[in-house]
Amino acid sequence: MDSLLNEIPALLLLQSCALSLAAAERGLPLWLAIFLSACALGAEMLLSEERWYARKFSFALAFVALSGVFSVFLQSRLEEGTTPVKAVSGRFLVAERRQWGEREVLRVTDERGAGWLLAVGKGLQDVEEGDELSLEASVVPLRNGSLRSSFSPRQYWMARGVQGELRRAARVEKRGKSLSSHSFRQYLRTQLETLPRNTRALAAAILLGDRDADLREDYRRWGISHILAVSGWHVGLALILGCLIFGSGRRGLFWCSLLLWGYCLTSGASMSAVRASLMVQIGMLGLYWGHPSHALNAIGVAGIAMLLWNPWCFFDLGWRLSVIAAIAVTALEKSRSSLLVFFSPLVMWILTSPLIAPLAGGIYLSSLPINAMASALFAVILFAVLVAAIPCILGIHLLWLAWPAEKLMQIWALAADQWVEWLPQALPVHFFSAWLCTGVLFFLVALAGKVSLRRAVLLGGCGALIAVIF
Structure with missing residues (x-):
């Protein structure tokens, strides 16, 4: 039998880094965050390893030390992102234009590559992605959250490289288009405008990462929002x-x-x-x-x-959803169990529920059969959408090519709405607890790492305990 340290050392290191960041998120001091993540990593190696000898023990200690170095580096990078800046000026590239609550905002990058938010106001109504601007503005820190919601705008935008919001912009001047991926994306967006509504919205989602409001609401109701996310x-x-x-x-x-x-x-x-x-x-x-x-x-x-x-x-x-889903899918495929692979849609539905359910207001039963059908059916739908979109991108507008895609999406919408009507019930938000889902994920990873069944069960229990602690 093999151990996790031999099979998946990078995944163990990723877990250690994630645990130290999770501890820091809860306000624990750096030394305690590193200590807890090192203990969790050491426990996993002890449970998965069947034979120890001097060289392997030394390697395990060095691996734990490396995880500590990574954790210190990550914490230092987080502190760098909190350095206050009072004002900025110069040239900025419009990287994104999107709706943010009740207003439209631009995500712009300066000449150093730092990102900033700028509300669309007077003089910026016709600005598109890929445009270059010159301006000077004061900087306001991003909001960290509110009492009514756990969502943090600051964390959301910092993850996208945004350091603050620009206010009181002055000397705003539009300098035209830049030669960049952003201007190419705007060109594609313009070319897709001639397609029928549903085909255009789905093509923009899979090719550009754009999400039409109506399409996003439909896919959220059906429980397959991940289809729109590249x-x-x-x-x-x-x-x-x-x-x-x-x-x-x-x-x-x-x-x-x-x-x-x-x-x-x-795609953004x-x-x-x-x-x-x-x-x-x-x-x-x-x-x-x-x-x-x-x-x-x-x-x-x-x-x-x-x-x-x-x-x-x-x-x-x-x-987080992306990494968890990737780990779960890969572990299910590597688990050597045809039964687990057969029930993979159910397993994925359960494992991601602790993150998705609080936003959706519950765990909707209708999303399980819809997700089981969606992957296969949308491979056909996306092929039809691409057949319609590619000629438009090349400047050849053959609208009849969009008919199959439009019809397929209409049929899918009728079928998915019927499933939602048949199964309107929702399980409570925390029906599948985070510690249970974490334990199952650890168990699947252990099986995929060729660990014995007994040790895989122990590692699942270790994962559940880690989730309780963190």
Whole structure:
């Protein structure tokens, strides 16, 4: 039997970093956060390892020390992000324009790459993504939350590289379009405008990461909002398309990598898309050099890389859901149990419920059968949407090509609405407790790591205890 330290060291390191950040989030001092995460990591290694000898023991100690170094570095990066800035001036690139509550805001980046929020006011009504602005403004700190909600705008925007909000903007001047991925995204957005409403909204969601308000509400009601969020599923489809076009040889892998990161940037480089792209890229590098990578380890490497780049992404719900879903899906596939794979939609529905249910107001039973059907059906729907969208992007407007996609989405909407009517009941928000779901996830990872069943059960109990403590 193998141990988790041998099979998935990167995933263990990611877990240790996440635990230290979770402890710090709850106001614990740095030394206590590191101590608790080190204890959790040590307990897991002791439970999963069957034979100890001097070299392995020394390696385990060095691994725990490395996790402590990573935790200190992440905490220092978090403190860097809290350095106050009173005013900024210069040139800014509009990276995003979106609705934020009852107002529209621009996410702009300065010449150093730092991000800022700017409310759309007088003189900015016609500004689009990809435009360059010059201005000077004072800086207001981001709000940390409210008494009515646990949602923190500060954590949300810091995870996206935004350091503060610009107020009292003066000397605003629009300098035209920049040559960047943002201007290319705006071009694609304009080209898709000729498509029918439903096809246009879904094409914009999967190609650009845009979310139409009505479409978002429908998918939220059906419990499949993840279909609209560019993630591992969409990146996997892009990779399959790349392999069909370029082949799976060494040269084909190079062009697939370019397609992969091109799609990631075009879709808005969301955290789930970057995480999935990093995982796939690690796997392709392994294939290129003749050493296939372990999928769970690839998740760990991708997660650590994102935390080192911006530790604030840990506090983003989308990042947490993305990592948990990737770990669960991969562990189910590697568990050597056809029964677990068969029930994977149910397992995923349960494991993600502690994060999703508080936002949705409950765990809706209708979302389980809908999710079980959605993955297969939406592969067909997305293919039809791309067939309609690609000619439009190239400037060839063949609207009849959008008819199959539009009809498929109408049929899907009728079927999904019927399921919601048949199963309107919702389980309580905390029906599946966080400690139970964490224990199940640890158990599945242990099975995927080729640990014996007895030790996998012990590791599941260890995971449940960790969730209770943190």
